[in-house]
Amino acid sequence: xxxxxxxxxxxxxxxxxxxxxxxxxxxxxxxxxxxxxxxxxxxxxxxxxxxxxxxxxxxxxxxxxxxxxxxxxxxxxxxxxxxxxxxxxxxxxxxxxxxxxxxxxxxxxxxxxxxxxxxxxxxxxxxxxxxxxxxxxxxxxxxxxxxxxxxxxxxxxxxxxxxxxxxxxxxxxxxxxxxxxxxxxxxxxxxxxxxxxxxxxxxx
Numbered sequence: 001x002x003x004x005x006x007x008x009x010x011x012x013x014x015x016x017x018x019x020x021x022x023x024x025x026x027x028x029x030x031x032x033x034x035x036x037x038x039x040x041x042x043x044x045x046x047x048x049x050x051x052x053x054x055x056x057x058x059x060x061x062x063x064x065x066x067x068x069x070x071x072x073x074x075x076x077x078x079x080x081x082x083x084x085x086x087x088x089x090x091x092x093x094x095x096x097x098x099x100x101x102x103x104x105x106x107x108x109x110x111x112x113x114x115x116x117x118x119x120x121x122x123x124x125x126x127x128x129x130x131x132x133x134x135x136x137x138x139x140x141x142x143x144x145x146x147x148x149x150x151x152x153x154x155x156x157x158x159x160x161x162x163x164x165x166x167x168x169x170x171x172x173x174x175x176x177x178x179x180x181x182x183x184x185x186x187x188x189x190x191x192x193x194x195x196x197x198x199x200x201x202x203x204x
Contacts, residue, residue, distance in 0.1 A: 008042035055080035067091040
């Protein structure tokens with residue numbers, strides 16, 4: 001399992017890197033066939049003037065699924081890492097705990113993987129903690145609206161059921177994908193009243 005650690009506005013000391021790797025070294029015991037793990041650590045100043053430690057963990061599985069967990073904690077990077085790891089355990093629990101219909105295997109663990117994996121200790125059934133769009137970047141409103149960031153994304157061909165699974169594993173409340181059924185790029189999102197919606201663009 002290849003683990004890479006990146007820092008933004010924070011120096012990744014040997015001690016901090018060792019701590020993060022120690023917290024992550026059991027992940028492949030709970031979820032076999034992890035391709036790689038990326039850890040992004042950063043520090044931001046909140047509006048109240050306090051430092052906020054941010055830890056984001058991204059797991060790529062050999063079959064293509066991506067699991068992501070992010071936590072923000074005032075000041076303490078070690079606590080942010082701990083919280084992100086606990087959050088990732090819930091993502092893994094979802095990945096392992098649901099047997100899906102044929103065609104969705106890349107977003108669920110196989111019988112072989114389940115037999116190899118150890119039970120995650122003290123993890124309750126997956127619950128989506130915070131409704132609404134999660135984002136790693138907050139842009140304050142300006143008097144004159146402007147585009148402050150432009151980002152290219154790679155979309156993957158999948159069906160709507162697969163898109164739901166991938167969105168949940170990422171911990172997002174919207175997901176852009178190429179829909180098999182519509183033959184175009186669609187946006188899946190969580191509805192405030194429950195369930196999911198799909199935006200299907202139509203050019204006029």
